Amino acid sequence: MKKNLFFFREILSLGLCILLLQSCQSSDPVDFSTQIKPLLNAKCISCHGGVKKNAGFSLLFEEEALGDTKSGRPAIIPGNAAGSELIKRLHEDDPELRMPYEKPKLSDEEIDLLTRWIDQGAEWGTHWAYSLPESVTVPTPTQEAGFTSNASEDFIQNEIDHFITARLESEQLVPNTPAPTEVIARRVALDVTGLPPDSTLFAAFDSGELSYENLVDSLLSQKTYGEKWASWWLDMARYSDTKGYEKDQARSIYEYRDWVIKALNTDMPYDQFTIEQLAGDLLPEPSVDQLIATAFHRNTMNNDEGGTDDEEYRVAAVIDRVNTTFEVWQSTTMGCVQCHSHPYDPFKHEEYYKLMAFFDNTRDEDVPSEAPVLKFYTPEQQRQVDRVTAWIAQYGNEETLAQYQKFLLYNEPVYNSHHLKDIQNGSYDDHASTVLWDDGSCKFESVSPGEATALYFKYRGPVNGTTLTFRKNNAEGELLAQTTVNKTQGNVIGKIPFQKSDEKFDLYIETDNNGVGKKVNILNLYWVALLEDVPGKNETGYASINSTLVNILNTETPTVPIMIENPEQMKRTTQVFDRGNWLMKTDTVEPTTPETLNTWNTDWPKDRLGLSRWLVSKQNPLTARTVVNRVWHQIFGRGLVSTIEDIGSQSESPSHPDLLDWMALRFMNEHQWSLKALIKEIVMSGTYRQNSENSPELYQKDPNNELYAHGPRIRLSAEQIRDQALAVSGLLSLKMYGPGVMPPQPEGIWNTVYSDAKWIESKGEDRYRRSVYTYMKRTSPYPSFISFDGGSREICTIRRTVTNTPLQALVTLNDPVYLEASYELAKRMQVSKIPEENIAFGYKKATYSKISPAKLAALKQLYESSLLEFNNEETAAEPFFHLPNKPSPELAALTIVANAIMNLDEFLTKA
Numbered sequence: 001m002k003k004n005l006f007f008f009r010e011i012l013s014l015g016l017c018i019l020l021l022q023s024c025q026s027s028d029p030v031d032f033s034t035q036i037k038p039l040l041n042a043k044c045i046s047c048h049g050g051v052k053k054n055a056g057f058s059l060l061f062e063e064e065a066l067g068d069t070k071s072g073r074p075a076i077i078p079g080n081a082a083g084s085e086l087i088k089r090l091h092e093d094d095p096e097l098r099m100p101y102e103k104p105k106l107s108d109e110e111i112d113l114l115t116r117w118i119d120q121g122a123e124w125g126t127h128w129a130y131s132l133p134e135s136v137t138v139p140t141p142t143q144e145a146g147f148t149s150n151a152s153e154d155f156i157q158n159e160i161d162h163f164i165t166a167r168l169e170s171e172q173l174v175p176n177t178p179a180p181t182e183v184i185a186r187r188v189a190l191d192v193t194g195l196p197p198d199s200t201l202f203a204a205f206d207s208g209e210l211s212y213e214n215l216v217d218s219l220l221s222q223k224t225y226g227e228k229w230a231s232w233w234l235d236m237a238r239y240s241d242t243k244g245y246e247k248d249q250a251r252s253i254y255e256y257r258d259w260v261i262k263a264l265n266t267d268m269p270y271d272q273f274t275i276e277q278l279a280g281d282l283l284p285e286p287s288v289d290q291l292i293a294t295a296f297h298r299n300t301m302n303n304d305e306g307g308t309d310d311e312e313y314r315v316a317a318v319i320d321r322v323n324t325t326f327e328v329w330q331s332t333t334m335g336c337v338q339c340h341s342h343p344y345d346p347f348k349h350e351e352y353y354k355l356m357a358f359f360d361n362t363r364d365e366d367v368p369s370e371a372p373v374l375k376f377y378t379p380e381q382q383r384q385v386d387r388v389t390a391w392i393a394q395y396g397n398e399e400t401l402a403q404y405q406k407f408l409l410y411n412e413p414v415y416n417s418h419h420l421k422d423i424q425n426g427s428y429d430d431h432a433s434t435v436l437w438d439d440g441s442c443k444f445e446s447v448s449p450g451e452a453t454a455l456y457f458k459y460r461g462p463v464n465g466t467t468l469t470f471r472k473n474n475a476e477g478e479l480l481a482q483t484t485v486n487k488t489q490g491n492v493i494g495k496i497p498f499q500k501s502d503e504k505f506d507l508y509i510e511t512d513n514n515g516v517g518k519k520v521n522i523l524n525l526y527w528v529a530l531l532e533d534v535p536g537k538n539e540t541g542y543a544s545i546n547s548t549l550v551n552i553l554n555t556e557t558p559t560v561p562i563m564i565e566n567p568e569q570m571k572r573t574t575q576v577f578d579r580g581n582w583l584m585k586t587d588t589v590e591p592t593t594p595e596t597l598n599t600w601n602t603d604w605p606k607d608r609l610g611l612s613r614w615l616v617s618k619q620n621p622l623t624a625r626t627v628v629n630r631v632w633h634q635i636f637g638r639g640l641v642s643t644i645e646d647i648g649s650q651s652e653s654p655s656h657p658d659l660l661d662w663m664a665l666r667f668m669n670e671h672q673w674s675l676k677a678l679i680k681e682i683v684m685s686g687t688y689r690q691n692s693e694n695s696p697e698l699y700q701k702d703p704n705n706e707l708y709a710h711g712p713r714i715r716l717s718a719e720q721i722r723d724q725a726l727a728v729s730g731l732l733s734l735k736m737y738g739p740g741v742m743p744p745q746p747e748g749i750w751n752t753v754y755s756d757a758k759w760i761e762s763k764g765e766d767r768y769r770r771s772v773y774t775y776m777k778r779t780s781p782y783p784s785f786i787s788f789d790g791g792s793r794e795i796c797t798i799r800r801t802v803t804n805t806p807l808q809a810l811v812t813l814n815d816p817v818y819l820e821a822s823y824e825l826a827k828r829m830q831v832s833k834i835p836e837e838n839i840a841f842g843y844k845k846a847t848y849s850k851i852s853p854a855k856l857a858a859l860k861q862l863y864e865s866s867l868l869e870f871n872n873e874e875t876a877a878e879p880f881f882h883l884p885n886k887p888s889p890e891l892a893a894l895t896i897v898a899n900a901i902m903n904l905d906e907f908l909t910k911a
Helices: 002-026 032-043 085-091 108-119 149-155 159-170 181-193 199-206 212-221 224-236 254-265 270-282 288-298 310-330 334-338 349-359 379-395 398-410 542-553 608-615 623-636 657-669 675-684 696-701 718-729 764-768 783-787 806-814 816-828 835-847 853-872 889-901
Strands: 373-375 421-428 434-447 454-460 466-472 479-485 492-497 505-512 523-531 559-561 574-577 585-589
Touching (some): 032 108, 085 108, 181 675, 224 310, 254 559, 288 559, 373 398, 379 542, 454 479, 492 542, 806 816, 853 889
Antiparallel strands (some): 421 434, 434 505, 466 505
């Protein structure tokens, strides 16, 4: 009997084990990226992450999460949830022991999820954005109930629609009908060129003479395409015509804006577009355009205020470059890592400074001149430059020729005077020069002269007869160079022979002038450069060449700030800043990319060029995803990942993950990084061509159009609203490029303390140029742009927040730009003696749609009441129009109507 009972118990135990094993095997596997990581980020990581590591426990990195805590034991034991301290603390009743501390207890479902994850082995996994599949299969639509074959066939125009269809089917939804011809023509023109379609193009498409694809191709080929998409890019590049900070002085950098427009119009591949902006100066024999492209990272602010530390603001610019690069190309908030490891994403504090090392070796040093700046010579000046370089090519070697070609282009490398040490009888004057008196002295430490036999120096001479002497190391050192400096008109670049020296030394500088008082300024020294002398000294014509060289160096030219790398002898050392404080430097680091992302190719140089190649490597999981997501956002008003500035672990999940990956792979491989091809594919889709009308039922189910069951409906950008008003009124100028222009703005907006700079209203066609050319002052942006959510561009702007405020209506109702545009549109509306026909004509010209009877009646009533007022009061139009010739009452009333049309929702939105 006992034996049978024992046997029964054994069978029962075995059965229970089998059932338990089957239960574990049937339990759905827990996915770290989609289920565990969001839960840890939301509930745990604020105390156990990159910023805080309470009890020595961090959930940011796998090795930290599974390693020992301060107790000497791990909090997570893979495969053993019951023995894991993490799970025990989640079940605690004592609030002092229970986790999360001083926060609500996790739900039973959340605890169960974490328990199952640990029991299944606590597999860590990778965030979806940090890996990229090799290929993605395009889904095939099924014929679900409610999704008819006809609807599917009419809707699907390319592969994008298959992905959208699959999601719509899963939600039991059908796509909207196609948008009417006039609506889609206006929509695609605004998206591609930023302007409504011109009448000829629209007529050809409306009549069927031009196919939709041909319409898209025609729009993409127009130069207005580059101007429209440049506004998008310039927000991210933080482009401005001023330097920022308190003084906010003018900056000549419009050549960069023009480079962006040209690059977009020529459809420069995005990988090349990236490389040239981040490292054009490091390409072999870079062209002028490639040097201009590097101004992307010279859009950083420059602080000319007295008393500021140039090194502090140089470092601030470098930090901005690191943050901006990862925001623009990687959708990553790398700025968090400056002070500590990222609180949510797997980027370590030290990795920030390894990235910073890529950018830390550039020549710019927060000087008022914004050096290095690229010079633009006139044809006559260029002939003189060519004469000098031809001489050097004839009598010198390739190294000397390259040295002078660079020096003539951008006057680098130089030792700037804010690096001078031990200043005696003088001081640094905050304007990039060191002031020296009689018996003044100072020195540059650790100068590497190389093969230098000529010393160039930029200075200003306030008095005559100053002896300027350069010695090795100190006042008793070897004489290296000496000259007499006389009074100059402004700043001058001088050249004197220099005694060759092979060793590194301190360059000691002294001044002497017995003809002045002891504390009289006798020299302003800006910089010193050491170069090999021009070869061919014994050849006939050398003196003339030497004179021409000095004259060219002193020629004033237009310029643009650019990036130039330090030569090896001036290379900086990069150190980790303790908690982000630039004054508290710790370990020295070398340029390295984050371990989490794609691997580094050892063939790449460890500089900005190598970093740019790493960014556009097809193994990089973020670059193509980022640009595809942001182009989609520009067109649809939301990204496939709605948090377009961040696709890290705290981002929203993609609405269509397979579509995002498919488009990213296609952008790199099939489209060969072509932005035009990407944009064309999106606007050719049936998803894009849908009617934008919504229904209450659909709005309740999908308020943000995440499922794309209808077409995009978006308020136009600040630039588009102004440009559209000028275009439909016939005022818009098609003139391209050049310095920023100043269209009308209210008086007294600018309050410039440090200079006499004023907003001088542009005349002629410059008054009516596209908004991308409007002068951008950081501390006082163009008012109407600010009202319509444009930014100040002090930092990188990934997304403009779209608002709806009364100020916007005040702009379009009262701003001189819109009043003048209304008047010009009204003149074009005078096609008939019947008011209704004029109003209907104006409405269609502005919106490309036929006016409804209700709107026509309302606008006719507005016309009649306005006409009555203008007829009864002769002076009524005068304060409104400010025109040289007073309009007739009929034209004045029609202008009121035109202004009302320009304030309608259908004019201010893309539907």
